Amino acid sequence: MSSPLEIVPVPAFSDNYIWLVHDADSGETAVVDPGDAGPPLAEAERRGWTITQVWNTHWHPDHTGGNLSVKDATGATISGTAAETIAGRDVDLSEGDEVRLGSHTGRVIEVPGHTLGHIAIVFDEERAAFVGDTLFAMGCGRLFEGTPQQMFDSLSKLSALPENIRVYCAHEYTLSNARFAAYADPENAAVSARLAKVEAMRDAGEITLPSTIAEERATNPFVRAKDWEDFARLRSAKDSFR
Numbered sequence: 085m086s087s088p089l090e091i092v093p094v095p096a097f098s099d100n101y102i103w104l105v106h107d108a109d110s111g112e113t114a115v116v117d118p119g120d121a122g123p124p125l126a127e128a129e130r131r132g133w134t135i136t137q138v139w140n141t142h143w144h145p146d147h148t149g150g151n152l153s154v155k156d157a158t159g160a161t162i163s164g165t166a167a168e169t170i171a172g173r174d175v176d177l178s179e180g181d182e183v184r185l186g187s188h189t190g191r192v193i194e195v196p197g198h199t200l201g202h203i204a205i206v207f208d209e210e211r212a213a214f215v216g217d218t219l220f221a222m223g224c225g226r227l228f229e230g231t232p233q234q235m236f237d238s239l240s241k242l243s244a245l246p247e248n249i250r251v252y253c254a255h256e257y258t259l260s261n262a263r264f265a266a267y268a269d270p271e272n273a274a275v276s277a278r279l280a281k282v283e284a285m286r287d288a289g290e291i292t293l294p295s296t297i298a299e300e301r302a303t304n305p306f307v308r309a310k311d312w313e314d315f316a317r318l319r320s321a322k323d324s325f326r
Protein backbone atom coordinates (compact mmCIF):
# COMPACT_ATOMS: atom_id res chain seq x y z
CA MET A 85 0.00 0.00 0.00
CA SER A 86 1.47 3.33 -0.98
CA SER A 87 0.95 6.47 1.10
CA PRO A 88 -1.58 8.99 -0.15
CA LEU A 89 -0.23 12.04 -1.94
CA GLU A 90 0.04 15.17 0.17
CA ILE A 91 -1.34 18.14 -1.75
CA VAL A 92 -0.61 21.61 -0.40
CA PRO A 93 -1.73 25.03 -1.70
CA VAL A 94 0.88 27.77 -2.00
CA PRO A 95 -0.72 31.20 -2.48
CA ALA A 96 1.06 33.40 -5.04
CA PHE A 97 0.41 36.79 -6.66
CA SER A 98 -3.00 38.16 -5.68
CA ASP A 99 -5.18 35.07 -6.12
CA ASN A 100 -3.17 32.17 -7.62
CA TYR A 101 -2.65 28.82 -5.99
CA ILE A 102 0.48 26.88 -6.86
CA TRP A 103 -0.02 23.26 -5.73
CA LEU A 104 2.75 21.17 -4.22
CA VAL A 105 2.22 17.41 -4.56
CA HIS A 106 4.37 15.20 -2.36
CA ASP A 107 4.84 11.43 -2.35
CA ALA A 108 6.32 10.39 0.98
CA ASP A 109 7.33 6.91 -0.26
CA SER A 110 9.61 8.06 -3.08
CA GLY A 111 10.38 11.51 -1.60
CA GLU A 112 9.35 13.10 -4.90
CA THR A 113 7.58 16.45 -4.98
CA ALA A 114 5.89 18.07 -7.97
CA VAL A 115 4.90 21.70 -8.28
CA VAL A 116 1.92 22.49 -10.47
CA ASP A 117 1.99 25.75 -12.45
CA PRO A 118 4.72 27.70 -10.63
CA GLY A 119 4.05 31.21 -11.92
CA ASP A 120 6.50 32.35 -9.27
CA ALA A 121 9.37 30.21 -7.94
CA GLY A 122 9.89 31.85 -4.55
CA PRO A 123 6.72 30.78 -2.71
CA PRO A 124 6.77 27.07 -3.69
CA LEU A 125 10.53 26.76 -3.12
CA ALA A 126 10.13 28.31 0.34
CA GLU A 127 7.16 26.11 1.24
CA ALA A 128 8.94 22.96 0.02
CA GLU A 129 12.03 23.86 2.06
CA ARG A 130 9.92 24.56 5.15
CA ARG A 131 8.49 21.04 4.84
CA GLY A 132 11.84 19.41 4.08
CA TRP A 133 10.72 18.52 0.55
CA THR A 134 12.77 18.83 -2.65
CA ILE A 135 10.90 19.68 -5.83
CA THR A 136 11.72 17.05 -8.47
CA GLN A 137 9.09 17.83 -11.09
CA VAL A 138 7.18 20.76 -12.58
CA TRP A 139 3.84 20.18 -14.29
CA ASN A 140 2.37 22.96 -16.43
CA THR A 141 -1.27 23.04 -17.56
CA HIS A 142 -0.85 25.97 -19.99
CA TRP A 143 1.58 28.66 -21.05
CA HIS A 144 0.28 31.74 -19.21
CA PRO A 145 3.08 33.53 -17.31
CA ASP A 146 1.26 33.28 -13.96
CA HIS A 147 1.55 29.49 -14.43
CA THR A 148 5.05 29.14 -15.93
CA GLY A 149 7.00 32.25 -14.88
CA GLY A 150 8.89 30.38 -12.14
CA ASN A 151 9.75 27.30 -14.23
CA LEU A 152 13.38 28.13 -14.95
CA SER A 153 14.13 29.34 -11.42
CA VAL A 154 12.66 26.15 -9.95
CA LYS A 155 14.73 24.10 -12.39
CA ASP A 156 17.91 26.09 -11.57
CA ALA A 157 17.36 25.66 -7.85
CA THR A 158 16.40 21.98 -7.84
CA GLY A 159 17.17 20.32 -11.18
CA ALA A 160 13.48 19.45 -11.51
CA THR A 161 12.15 17.94 -14.74
CA ILE A 162 9.54 20.11 -16.45
CA SER A 163 6.54 18.41 -18.07
CA GLY A 164 3.97 20.56 -19.83
CA THR A 165 1.43 20.72 -22.57
CA ALA A 166 3.04 19.83 -25.90
CA ALA A 167 0.83 22.22 -27.83
CA GLU A 168 2.19 25.44 -26.30
CA THR A 169 5.52 27.14 -25.64
CA ILE A 170 6.52 26.19 -22.09
CA ALA A 171 9.76 27.58 -20.63
CA GLY A 172 12.31 24.83 -19.92
CA ARG A 173 10.02 21.96 -20.89
CA ASP A 174 11.72 18.54 -20.90
CA VAL A 175 8.66 16.33 -21.42
CA ASP A 176 5.77 17.00 -23.84
CA LEU A 177 2.32 16.09 -22.55
CA SER A 178 -0.76 15.45 -24.64
CA GLU A 179 -3.99 13.44 -24.38
CA GLY A 180 -3.39 9.97 -22.94
CA ASP A 181 0.13 10.65 -21.67
CA GLU A 182 0.99 9.97 -18.04
CA VAL A 183 2.96 11.72 -15.33
CA ARG A 184 4.38 9.63 -12.50
CA LEU A 185 5.20 10.68 -8.96
CA GLY A 186 6.68 7.69 -7.19
CA SER A 187 4.13 4.93 -7.69
CA HIS A 188 1.29 7.39 -8.41
CA THR A 189 0.14 7.89 -11.97
CA GLY A 190 -1.70 10.89 -13.40
CA ARG A 191 -3.23 10.85 -16.84
CA VAL A 192 -3.31 13.82 -19.15
CA ILE A 193 -6.50 15.04 -20.76
CA GLU A 194 -6.72 17.91 -23.21
CA VAL A 195 -9.17 20.63 -22.19
CA PRO A 196 -8.83 23.53 -24.67
CA GLY A 197 -10.75 26.78 -24.40
CA HIS A 198 -8.94 29.08 -21.94
CA THR A 199 -5.89 28.40 -24.12
CA LEU A 200 -5.78 26.07 -27.12
CA GLY A 201 -3.28 23.62 -25.61
CA HIS A 202 -4.59 23.57 -22.04
CA ILE A 203 -4.32 20.18 -20.29
CA ALA A 204 -5.55 18.75 -16.99
CA ILE A 205 -3.87 15.97 -15.00
CA VAL A 206 -6.12 13.39 -13.34
CA PHE A 207 -5.02 10.99 -10.59
CA ASP A 208 -7.81 8.41 -10.65
CA GLU A 209 -6.68 6.39 -7.65
CA GLU A 210 -5.94 9.51 -5.61
CA ARG A 211 -9.21 11.10 -6.76
CA ALA A 212 -7.45 14.39 -7.60
CA ALA A 213 -7.48 16.52 -10.73
CA PHE A 214 -5.27 19.52 -11.48
CA VAL A 215 -7.32 21.63 -13.84
CA GLY A 216 -5.38 24.90 -14.15
CA ASP A 217 -7.62 27.69 -15.45
CA THR A 218 -10.22 25.51 -17.19
CA LEU A 219 -12.60 24.67 -14.34
CA PHE A 220 -12.92 26.85 -11.25
CA ALA A 221 -15.08 26.32 -8.20
CA MET A 222 -18.51 27.50 -9.47
CA GLY A 223 -16.89 28.99 -12.58
CA CYS A 224 -14.58 28.47 -15.53
CA GLY A 225 -11.69 30.21 -17.25
CA ARG A 226 -12.12 33.00 -19.73
CA LEU A 227 -11.97 32.12 -23.43
CA PHE A 228 -8.70 33.74 -24.41
CA GLU A 229 -7.91 31.42 -27.31
CA GLY A 230 -10.62 28.81 -27.79
CA THR A 231 -14.25 28.80 -28.83
CA PRO A 232 -17.33 28.33 -26.63
CA GLN A 233 -17.82 24.91 -28.22
CA GLN A 234 -14.31 23.83 -27.22
CA MET A 235 -14.71 25.05 -23.65
CA PHE A 236 -18.15 23.45 -23.32
CA ASP A 237 -16.67 20.13 -24.49
CA SER A 238 -13.72 20.51 -22.10
CA LEU A 239 -15.99 21.19 -19.12
CA SER A 240 -18.15 18.23 -20.14
CA LYS A 241 -15.05 16.03 -20.11
CA LEU A 242 -14.14 17.18 -16.60
CA SER A 243 -17.67 16.95 -15.22
CA ALA A 244 -17.86 13.36 -16.51
CA LEU A 245 -15.09 12.38 -14.07
CA PRO A 246 -16.16 10.44 -10.96
CA GLU A 247 -18.03 12.73 -8.59
CA ASN A 248 -15.61 12.18 -5.70
CA ILE A 249 -12.62 13.54 -7.66
CA ARG A 250 -11.22 16.59 -5.89
CA VAL A 251 -10.70 19.57 -8.17
CA TYR A 252 -7.52 21.60 -7.68
CA CYS A 253 -7.98 24.93 -9.48
CA ALA A 254 -5.30 27.57 -9.95
CA HIS A 255 -7.14 30.63 -8.61
CA GLU A 256 -9.22 31.74 -5.62
CA TYR A 257 -12.17 33.02 -7.64
CA THR A 258 -14.88 31.13 -5.79
CA LEU A 259 -16.66 34.05 -4.11
CA SER A 260 -17.13 36.11 -7.27
CA ASN A 261 -18.08 32.94 -9.15
CA ALA A 262 -20.62 32.07 -6.45
CA ARG A 263 -22.21 35.53 -6.73
CA PHE A 264 -22.56 35.09 -10.48
CA ALA A 265 -23.94 31.57 -10.02
CA ALA A 266 -26.59 32.90 -7.63
CA TYR A 267 -27.56 35.49 -10.24
CA ALA A 268 -27.54 33.02 -13.17
CA ASP A 269 -29.26 30.13 -11.33
CA PRO A 270 -31.45 31.84 -8.71
CA GLU A 271 -33.74 28.85 -8.04
CA ASN A 272 -30.86 26.49 -7.23
CA ALA A 273 -30.79 25.90 -3.47
CA ALA A 274 -27.38 24.20 -3.65
CA VAL A 275 -25.96 27.38 -5.18
CA SER A 276 -27.35 29.68 -2.47
CA ALA A 277 -26.15 27.31 0.25
CA ARG A 278 -22.68 27.18 -1.25
CA LEU A 279 -22.56 30.96 -1.67
CA ALA A 280 -23.28 31.37 2.06
CA LYS A 281 -20.59 28.80 2.90
CA VAL A 282 -18.02 30.44 0.63
CA GLU A 283 -18.75 33.90 2.09
CA ALA A 284 -18.12 32.53 5.58
CA MET A 285 -14.92 30.79 4.49
CA ARG A 286 -13.54 33.92 2.83
CA ASP A 287 -14.51 36.07 5.83
CA ALA A 288 -12.44 33.65 7.92
CA GLY A 289 -9.54 33.89 5.45
CA GLU A 290 -9.90 30.25 4.43
CA ILE A 291 -9.08 28.69 1.06
CA THR A 292 -12.20 27.42 -0.73
CA LEU A 293 -10.38 24.65 -2.62
CA PRO A 294 -10.25 21.87 -3.52
CA SER A 295 -13.75 21.51 -4.86
CA THR A 296 -15.23 18.21 -6.03
CA ILE A 297 -16.82 17.12 -9.28
CA ALA A 298 -20.07 16.49 -7.36
CA GLU A 299 -20.11 20.09 -6.05
CA GLU A 300 -19.44 21.46 -9.52
CA ARG A 301 -22.19 19.37 -11.10
CA ALA A 302 -24.59 20.73 -8.46
CA THR A 303 -23.58 24.41 -8.37
CA ASN A 304 -21.46 25.45 -11.37
CA PRO A 305 -23.62 27.21 -13.98
CA PHE A 306 -21.05 26.58 -16.72
CA VAL A 307 -20.92 22.86 -15.98
CA ARG A 308 -24.72 22.82 -15.83
CA ALA A 309 -25.15 24.63 -19.18
CA LYS A 310 -27.33 22.46 -21.43
CA ASP A 311 -25.42 23.07 -24.66
CA TRP A 312 -22.61 25.22 -25.99
CA GLU A 313 -24.94 28.08 -26.95
CA ASP A 314 -26.23 28.20 -23.38
CA PHE A 315 -22.61 28.07 -22.18
CA ALA A 316 -21.60 30.93 -24.54
CA ARG A 317 -24.47 33.10 -23.24
CA LEU A 318 -23.40 32.48 -19.62
CA ARG A 319 -19.71 33.08 -20.33
CA SER A 320 -20.35 36.46 -21.94
CA ALA A 321 -22.76 37.43 -19.14
CA LYS A 322 -20.04 36.57 -16.58
CA ASP A 323 -17.44 38.59 -18.50
CA SER A 324 -19.45 41.76 -17.82
CA PHE A 325 -20.93 40.78 -14.42
CA ARG A 326 -20.18 43.09 -11.48
Ligand SMILES: [Zn+2]
Binds near residue numbers: 142144147198
Ligand atom coordinates in the same frame (compact mmCIF):
# COMPACT_ATOMS: atom_id res chain seq x y z
ZN1 LIG B 1 -4.45 31.16 -17.60
